[in-house]
Every structure is written in structure tokens, then in C-alpha cells.
Amino acid sequence: MVAIIIDEKTNVIVQGVTGNQGLFHTRQMLAYGTRVVGGVSPGKGGREAAGVPVYDTVNAAVEAHQVDASVLFIPAPFAKDAALEAIDAGIKVVVIVTEHIPVHDELEIVAFARRRGTIVIGPNTFGIVSSGRCKIGIPPNQFFVPGHIGVVARSGTLTYEIVGNLTANGLGQSTVIGLGGDRVVGLSFVDVLEKFEKDPETRAVVLVGEIGGNAEEDAARFIKKMRKPVVAYIAGKSAPPGKRMGHAGAIIERGKGTFEGKVQALTAAGARVAVLPFEVPALIKEALG
Amino acid sequence: MVAIIIDEKTNVIVQGVTGNQGLFHTRQMLAYGTRVVGGVSPGKGGREAAGVPVYDTVNAAVEAHQVDASVLFIPAPFAKDAALEAIDAGIKVVVIVTEHIPVHDELEIVAFARRRGTIVIGPNTFGIVSSGRCKIGIPPNQFFVPGHIGVVARSGTLTYEIVGNLTANGLGQSTVIGLGGDRVVGLSFVDVLEKFEKDPETRAVVLVGEIGGNAEEDAARFIKKMRKPVVAYIAGKSAPPGKRMGHAGAIIERGKGTFEGKVQALTAAGARVAVLPFEVPALIKEALG
Amino acid sequence: MVKLFEYMGKELFARYGVPVPAGKMVTGADEAAAVAAETGAPVVIKSQILSGKRGKGGGIKFADNPAEAREQAGGLLGTSVQGLPVEMLLVEEKLQIDHEFYLAITIDGAAKRPVLIASAQGGMDIEDVPAEYIIKEHIDIYLGIQPYLARDISRRLGLSGQLAREMQRLLPLLYRIFREKDAELVEINPLVQSGEKLVAADAKVTIDDDALYRQKDLPYVDERTPAERQAHALGLSYVQLDGNIAVMANGAGITMGTLDIIQHYGGRPANFLDAGGGTGMEATAKALEILLSTNPRVILINIFGGITRCDDVAAAFAKVKQERGIPVPVVIRLVGTNEEEGVRILRDNGIEAYQVMHEAAAKAVELARS
């Protein structure tokens, strides 16, 4: 594999494939070129959905196919069970698109994934795109083109915005990963930065962060040691303290997780910080010389 | 380390050090030369017992000393908590002498040890002796002398009997390990046989088994691949079916776990099987040529 | 995240066997006197508001007898403490305070684990306690707080004897509340040592709002404005702000980014409204109505279609415009999934969509000024 986490050989199943979202995005993923080999929908095994076979359980799908990754379009109250099912079936990459999963359920998902050595992307993520090879999740297909910029983000649409800007400026992407907007998610910035730093395909990294928590500050400590350049954009400069800005994690509490603190940490670590999203491509070009 | 699991540099703490058994065996271990660096007894921190400092919790002991192993002399109802405590404190070898621990508690102990990469010896074991270097557990000191025979057993006193016979016949031991007599214990025969096979000090292995379960049959499959000779003795030839002979595991159920089945499996795997315990030394000498 | 008033938290504690002072919530001065007579004076009278600095703000009073309790309660009710109206009081026995501890369980997002925070320096804001006096212990979710961990925490808090046993009983209860009630925070500050007993003198509990569907029996305080409440019922994230440019975007990050750009260009956003990843026509239409209900100068819609389809958003906009009219200027930026169809629908309704986010924002700021 030359890419990180997934590539063009990754076999994917869709949990919740017969729901509206599942069906729509299975078609979109297939259109992007993702190898979707099957779907899971309890009680609907034996049918077809979006042209792929449907199974009653993940185990049934795994008995029939080599499965490398699963993506969940499962309502929040049932998402924990579906995630545990995928992890227990031995699938090594689990992408959880679902939002509003109770945080205690997320603790259980992440704990089980850690025990089994499973990579969990999300919850509350747009997913992961290995540009031109494989898309697992929900981003619109047209903006992602192959290239050498790695993108890691906490938020979804904002990332499409930035990726669209990159693409419009001739900067294709190696891999684009959404960590997820919740307080407890499977991957951290550092986990992904480590992979980008080692990935021969990636020449520079864009980090899309936001206020709240200390994920960006943790990332800054790692960026200090990185050889590849990092450009960051942090959303939420204008957010008032004590208010949760959409994402469960996006809240400034007791003076922690502020925009200023994050920008300062990233700048001190040698990252270039964009003030507005559309400035990112220019900073990347500057960084790459 | 030239020995397996423990050696003369192993620092040991005793959980339940202020009880009768704890105190007696701490003295015995110290007399054998074991580096007992402390003991644990909730509510009795700050005292001394058998000349070693007593701590309230395992964490307190670990803060004060490098601790490599712990041995539990803790009543059965509290043994699970004490074992989890030792494992959670990062101690890498936990010897549980206690018998009559509920089997569901044993499931929890073993599951946690597996997650943390901890070696659990027992429950319901005499412990482990690295002859002439370190004794953790309860065997009488005088029978264990350094040498090149590895001994692994399910039962305690029977092992002393056999080790005594070995010593009397000029065959010292490298390491002697009691797996424990319960149905669920931390180590299997195979775990220990693997270590003996790799241990440069060990030239031949004695396996002391008994009726019930299929641990000896599993061992036989591994013995087939071993280069070092194995001599086995199986207790319980005369036991009637359906009766639990002392050990929770020692019961012949529905024609499984019989003496004959085990002897057959071991013989077919190339092990020499002694009919009576005192025949073991002669078979070892024969095997070593 | 929803919060519980102190009295709600204490009722929860009591159900789990965590000791709390004898007392009762009251809404009237006579009732306060009755509780004081019942529990026995002296009592403490605490304003039930969601603020950490009630004492300094004059929201906590003491009374030596029922008559005094009536007087103090009457003086508090109907007033405002830290800017919050006092409508309820907790009247409870005044504890003998021999020492104050701090205890909390919350979620450490970076470690992805629950974390127990304890200190023998309780009674003040934990942020003000020096780090060396704070015990932080991550909890293994598969084990919870086992007896051995409770013993070790007691030891590190310097407890022994009966107090240690009390602490060892209390810690697993606190963790059970945290887990069983989907709490984001369970905090006791101070946990008062009163003779040989430990008593929760305060209770701060916050609950994960994503788990409220399975915590139906739990009372909590709804701090949201009517518009926020309405938005939440529609599955939208809405935060009211004090500007005049109403904003709707799809995705928390891009919504924040849109507000940031408005501010960057000198404008003032009226709200944060994340229409979510997969918003359909109906929710989009309702979101528009919420925006209109706050009487903004301009509406800025910023859609980068992923799950959300541009044609759905455009159709919803057209429907609202046709059905009820939209009396303020609207700037729409629309790209992504089904973009062409969306742009066409808007054009049919007399609106030219923007392609570039900051151009749309700049336009909205300009319109708000004019």
C-alpha cells in the first residue's frame, strides 16, 4: 500500500446499506470507484441494494467476502452495537459517519477498538478519501483529486471547502481524513500526522482544526518534530465562550480550547496558520517553496 | 535473564503479607533467597512484616520499589480485587496461591491479564521456583536445587514429590512452575513448554498432569514439535468418572479427560510417560541418554 | 450538554446512596421556614441557579431559626444573582465542616477515557488548586472503579480508618451515577468531612444531551432560548448571537468558518445555525423560518453540498419564498452535490448563487451595512 489506511484495493462494506443515506452514499462511493463488496441490514439479507449484496450481519458479509473496511450509516441509538459488530468481526478500519452518538457509547467503541487494534474513523466524520482510489464516507466526489497534500480535519463541510480550494489551485490530495467532530473519536491529529510524515506520497499537510479541547495543542507538539510542512486553519475565532458550536467538542470552557491558544501553539511549532480558509493553498505553495 | 519468567534479580511483593500464610511464606521465600522488597496489607501501611515494609496498596509499594512480581496470600472472596490491583499497577508476573476463587472471578482476572500482557501463575498454585535463585510461592525450600530439568505441573504436592525424586537422583531443576489446579488458570502447559524449549538452561522437561480437561492433550500437540525430551506423569488413573478429585479441573465428564486418553496422546507425541511418580528420574536419564 | 440544578443533583446522589445534607427545595419563604423547622436550625439557604460563584454573588445565606430562614429566603427569591433569576432555593442543614475535599468524574477526550479527579484541597474552584494537590486517575471502562482503586485514591487523599472506608464506598457510587446517567460531569465540591462522615455539600451534574433519549426520568434545566429549542427539535444546531446577519450553513466547522469571515469583514453574525450534514427539504425550510423569526438585516446561506444536496436547499428556499415571502435580502452560496440543479432553481426564483464562500460573506456584510 502506498497510501495511508486505505487504497484502491480496500474492500468496503456498508452497515445500514438499505437506509436512505446508506443507499445514496453507497452509490456515490461506487461512482467514486470504491470497492463496495456488500452491505449489512438485519432482516434484509439476501436482497441487493445499490447493486451490492445485502447480509443480515457483518459476520455473514465477512464469511462471503474479504472485507477491509466498514462504514456505518446507522441511527445513533444503534451505532454502538453496529460498531462493536464490525470490530468483533475483525474488520480493521471502521468509519462511523453517524452523529449524535452518546459519548458513553463512544467510550465503549473506542475502548474495544483499542483492544482489537482497529482503526476507528469518527464518529461524526465525513470519512476518509484516498484521492482517486477509494472514498469511504460522504464527501462529494468531484473535489477530491490525486496529489501530494495530506488533509486531516475535525469538521466535514469546512474540509470540502478547503479541499475544493486546494484542487482549484492545482493542489491534489494524497489522503483526506475526518477525525470526527465529537469529544471522543477514534483517531487523533497526532495519529494521522505520524502516518502522513511517513507516507512517501504526502509532501505537505493541511490541518483543519476548531476551537475546544486540546487536540490542536497536542498536534502542535508533534508538528514541532515533523520534517514535512504543515498549514493549519482553525475555525471558531468569533465563537463566544461557553457555547457549544454545533460539534460536541467545539466549546470554549473556562478559558481552555480558545482560538488564540491554538494558533499560538501551532505557530510556535512551525506550522503556518491561515486566517481565512481560502488562504490555505497559497500558504501550502509558500511552504513547498 | 537466563532463566524463564523469574530469576535472581526479580523483585517480589507479597499481597496479604500480614496474614498467617503470608507471613510464614514471606519468611520462607526470604530464606530461599527471594528478593522480597515489600508487602501489601490495606490499613497496615507503615509497619513491617517479616522484616519487609508493609504498604496499604500495591500502587504505594510500586511507588517505593521496582517490583517485578507479586504473590497473593489473599482469601478467595478478595483475591480477584487483589489480582486486578497487581495487574493494573503494571506488575508483570502475578502468582495467585489462593484456592477456591470463584471461576467467574478467574475469568475476569485472566481477561485483564491478557489485556495488559501480564503473566498470571495460578490461581490455586504452589507458585514458581527458579532453582537456587528465586522462589515465589509456597513449596518447601529444601527440595529445589539448580540443574537442567524444567518442571511444569497442575498439582502442588505431587510436584514436590517428583522434584524431590529428581533431586535425590542428582537431577537439579532449571525452573519449576505450577499452573494451578483450577479450570481457569493464567498459563497453559503449552505456554510454559514454549519457554522451556527456548531456555538454554533447560535440557529436558517433566510434565505433571492429571485427569480432567484437555490441557495434556493440547500439550501433546506441542510436544510433537519439541526438540527437547519430555517425561510425563498423569495422576488420577484410579479416579471414578463424574467425581471431582479435589481440584476443580480434575473430573472425568462424559468420557472426556480420562487418564487413558491423556497417556495415549502424550505417548503418541513422543513423550515418555511414567506409571508411578518415582519412575520419573529414570525416564529422564534414559531420555537424556 | 444539559445541566442539573444542585437540588436535582443531590436528589440523584441520595438515590444512589451518596450522603447529602438533610434538606429540601422550596419556592416560597414560608416553605423555607417550614423546612428549617423540620431539619432543625441552623440552616443554609442556597439559590438554585446554574453558576459556580453563588457565594460571592450573595446567593447563599444562613439562618439560625425558622423565622430567620423565612426572612432570608424572602430576600433571595425574585432577585437576581450573577445575572440569573432566583426562583428556587435549597434549604438544608448547616454542616459542621472539618475538612473539604474535591471529587469529580468526567471524560478526557484526548485519552478517550473517563477520568477521576480528586483533591484534598476542596471548596475552591479546581482550576485554582495547584497541580501537585490534584489526583487524576483514568478509569478503565471495563473495570470501573474497583475496590482496589478506591483504596488507592483514599490513600493518596491521605485518608485512613472510617473516613477511608467512607471514601471507598462513595467513589464507586459516583462512577455508577456517571455511567448509568450518561453524565459528562459529576462533581462534588466541596465534599465535606463532618466528624467521621463525608457529605456532598454541593452537586454539579451535566448530562450528555445526545443520550437524553434514554434518560427520560432525569430532570434537568433547559437553558436554551425558544429558537434554540425549536432548532434542536428539528435536529439543527443553533446558538443565538447578538448580530444582525442571520447565518445558515451545513456543518459545524463551516458554520463557524462563515461566522469568522463575517467578523473578519466587520459584520456581526446573528446566530450560529448548522443545518447538519444530511438536511432534507423540510428541515431546511424550518431552519429558514427560525432565521426569519429573529428579524435579521440579511440572511447568508452557505451550502457546500455533501450529504446535503444543493437542489434540496434551493427548493426549500423557493418554497418558503413562495409561501410566505422573505422580507430581507438573502445571499446564497451553493456548491457541491447537485449544484447545477440547485443554481437553476435559485435562478428561477430570482437569486444568483455565489460560488465562493468569502465573496458571499463580503456581500452579506455589505448589505447589512446599507
Add this chain to the structure above:
Amino acid sequence: MVKLFEYMGKELFARYGVPVPAGKMVTGADEAAAVAAETGAPVVIKSQILSGKRGKGGGIKFADNPAEAREQAGGLLGTSVQGLPVEMLLVEEKLQIDHEFYLAITIDGAAKRPVLIASAQGGMDIEDVPAEYIIKEHIDIYLGIQPYLARDISRRLGLSGQLAREMQRLLPLLYRIFREKDAELVEINPLVQSGEKLVAADAKVTIDDDALYRQKDLPYVDERTPAERQAHALGLSYVQLDGNIAVMANGAGITMGTLDIIQHYGGRPANFLDAGGGTGMEATAKALEILLSTNPRVILINIFGGITRCDDVAAAFAKVKQERGIPVPVVIRLVGTNEEEGVRILRDNGIEAYQVMHEAAAKAVELARS
């Protein structure tokens, strides 16, 4: 390991919500008729004995009406089935049987995990079901049986629709019983499909006797002989056998080994008595009394001192001999901790201890013959 009678197991099932046939345990024929009248005929009348082959042994009867139930119950009570006395009957509704499943949860000692065993070929001994029809699934003790696992088991059993949902409800309940009751085995065979329902037509539950101290409310059957019971109360392991050489040793393995050697030399052991690892004086004395109570020809004591100290055993022996006399020959082998002192005490009491185990055993066999 202690066992529950079928009716006890079914009462347990019912408390957890596992469906069982309507019925009741009775000890008299009239009572059986009354239950038949109450549940409605036809009924099945099942002898409550701890044997798996009750049907073949004639221990299960059917009755079409209360009078017949009285007659059949009368015919069973007081008889013996598979060598076991029939003192209790379970009278319950006769189920419509559309299919029979097998379900069990037990402990896999080699895997060190609970294991769920299920089969669509129920109704017969699971040992007789071909391996390809048996589902074995190890349970992660931190997860238990989650809904997804129950769904997958249902699928592998070929179930769908309402029956699948019933199975998915049942499996986690069975696991809860297994864990909460410290069970070594929870078995339903057959689990009967009766229309759209699944009903436990039998119940086999065994409990870990090491956990009985925390399962005080659980009824169970005490299969032990009086001597076994007495030994257990003293913390000794005792199994009665049918020979004439009473044996006491310290440690399960060495006790088995001692019996093996006796048999090897042509003798017949009267019992298995493991005096345990750390037996003190008092327990040793009591153990001797238990041995004497079975009137053996010879007593063989084989002590290899570890935790057990030779001087304690010798002193206990001396005490019993002095206080009540020992009317049969005793052969003692004594080595290990405090051996010298033990040998001295025995010598003072006129007994020369053996050093070698098989020599002592040979002597005991010789004495038993003479």
C-alpha cells in the same frame, strides 16, 4: 459444582424472563391432579432427579386429564428412576413441539472464556449431535452477548422474523443468568419452538461451589454424602470410594497419585481425602475422624509438607490417638517442612514414619490384605 433440579432451574429462568411452560413442582399425587386442573390438560409429569436420561428410564409420563395426572404421579412417586429416588415431580403443560433447539453457556477452560453452544438439532444429548450442526462462540467477558452477537447466532441457527427476535431476546438473558448466578453451566435442551414462541422445555443449571458464599438465595441439590459434607465444612476435599484403605494426603494431585499407587499394588482405596495445602492441626484431627468413621481396614497418611507442616500433622495424629484411640493400623509417610520434629513426635507415639511414598503405599496394601 452443585446442581439445580429442573424445577429450580425453571424458576430461575422465569425470574429472568426466559419463557418456561406453565407448571409447578409437586410432592403428592393429589397435588399433581390439582396442577393439571389449573394449567389445563394435557400435562407432562417429570421426575425431579439429577439424571439426563429420565425419559428412557421411565421417569417422564403424560396425562390427558387431572385424574390421569393423579394416577401417573402416584405411579412415579416413591419409585426409583436411573437408580435415583423420585420424591418430587414437575407437572406442566404439554407443549406443542414444532422444532427443538439446543442452547448452553459454559466455561471453556482452555480458551479461558465463556462459550455459547447452540444447535438447531436439539432434543438429544449434545455429544450425539454432529460437529457441523453445533455453533460454538466464545464470549468476550467485557462485552457479554451484545445484540449483534445474538443476531448472528440467530442467523446461524437459521432463524428469521419473530423467532429470530425471540432468540435475540433470550440469549442475553441466558448469559445474565450464567454470570450473575456464578453458573458453570446453563443449558436448555430442548428449547422448544411452539408456534412463534421459544420455550425452555428443560433446564440444567450447575453452580460453582466456590461461589456459593455469594449465592445465598439460590436453591440447589446437595448430592454429597454426610462424610463429604462434613469434610467440605472443614475445607477438605473428600470423595467416598468403595475400598478399605482410608487415605489422607495433602494436595489433590498427590492424593490422586496415592490412590493410583494403592491400586497399582492391588489395593482398594476407601476414599479420596485431600487435606489441602495449608492444613492446621485441628483440621487434620477432624480429617482423621472422618476416615475412622468409615471403618477402614488400614489408614494411609501421605504428607509431603509444603504449607502443611509435618509437626502439625504428627501432633494432630498423636492427639487423636491419645484422646480416642485408633483401632486400625496406620501407615504414615512424612517428609517436607518441619519433617524432623514430625518424625520425632510420631516416634514418641510408637509409629515409624516412612520417607518414600510408594513404600508406604505397599505397606498399607499388605496390611489391608492380612
